[in-house]
Amino acid sequence: MISKKVTHILSATAACPSKFRQPAWQQLLASEIVGRVLTMRNFAESRGRILCKMNWIQTVVLAIMTGLVWFQIPRTEEHLKDIQGWMFFSTNYWMLFALFQALGSFPEEHEVINKERASGAYRLSAYYLAKTVGELPLTITLPTIYHVISYPMLGVHSGSTFLVLLMFLLLNTVVAQSVGLFVGAVCMDLQLAITTSALYTLFTQLLAGYLVVDIPHWLTWLRHLSMIRFAYQNMQIVEFSSGVPFLCAEENSTFDTCHSSKGGDGGGGHRFIPNEAILASRGDTLPLWANTAVLIGFFLVFRILCYCVLRYLRKPNK
Incomplete structure (x- = not known):
């Protein structure tokens, strides 16, 4: 519902003479007010x-639940997939x-x-920019609350x-919002938009690198269309490159370096797993800066596409 105050201001702006007959300072002032x-x-x-209220409750309850499920995970090879599971779940949700x-x-x-x-x-450009700026603090609020509650329960190093x-969690969230705006602008029919989005999100989950690592060779190029893949990779790079290193499994380790001669930490034959080996075990990965650039590219492309749809396909009737 549009407030009476906003309606009055916009109506007054519309009633002004054409911008081409206004002095430059009045055009700038009017644009700033409308923005x-x-x-x-x-x-x-x-x-x-x-x-x-429901989203607040849902976020806090979910953050506590995930924190309890992944509570104080040991930094060992046996629990490596658990930590990756939290990353995938968080970016996916x-x-x-x-x-x-x-x-x-x-x-x-x-x-x-x-x-x-x-x-x-x-x-339209004024409305679109205002929508992007006005919704940004709202979009990042709940993921921030979730992370502040959930991640410390895992153990902050x-x-x-x-x-x-x-x-990276917030960047992933903003990118996903951009995709949602684009799909909503194209479809307009909510049921069609939901169906289209469900297909895409299922596709992006499958190719994110957690559920399936080795996919058929002829499908590998599709991984570049999975938006959460890049945020998930970056979270692994950051988490596994800092803090306490992971210890090899006592028996049947999946990492070759853990089968070499014992020693290195005085832990009865345990060895630390190199960060590079952990990342390599998840398939092909890009460096941190490249993943970030791709995510920013996703954001810009879908925002621009959404604007183009509104500009050229959803013109107002005159």
Whole structure:
């Protein structure tokens, strides 16, 4: 619901003479006012949808549950997959949450946006930028709460690791929201959008590198379309490159370095697993900077595609 105050400001803006007949300083002032109003409106309207009471409860309960399930995991080879499981679960859950939250955004706002654009209240670019800025703090709030509760229960080994893992979790969430906005803008029909998104999210989970490591050779190129794959890889790189190293299994270790001569830590024949060996065991991986660049690329591409859909396929009726 659009507030009366915002409606009044936008109506007044639409009633102003054409921008080409206004002095430059008035055009800039009007654009700044409209931008602020649109940002405030998007923030206010999205707050109830994203930060509703039920989502708060769900996030806190889930964070506590995951923290208890993965509570104080030992840094040993036997528990290596458990830590990777927390990473995959966290990136996967917040991908789904952000993507499906964004699906209904444009279908709900479509009619109002078109009326205001047709009246000349603002440009689509102003609305789109305001939506991106206004919803950003809301989008990252719940994943931050989840991480602050859940990850320390696993065992924090470094403050910097804690913050960098949070950064990649939030980047993954924002990317997923961009995909959801694009799908919602293309489909408009909510049921079709949900079906399309369900197929894509299942596909991206399968190729993320946790459920299946060795996939058929002719399908390997599809892994580059899995958005959570890159966030999941980065979280592994950060986690396994810092903190307490992992100890080899006492028997039947899967790492070749653990079968070499005993010693190295005075632990009765245990050896530390090299970080490179842990990462190599998960298949082909990109360096940290490359994964980050791909995630940023996902964000930009889907945001631009979404804008193009709204600009050229969802024009207001005049």
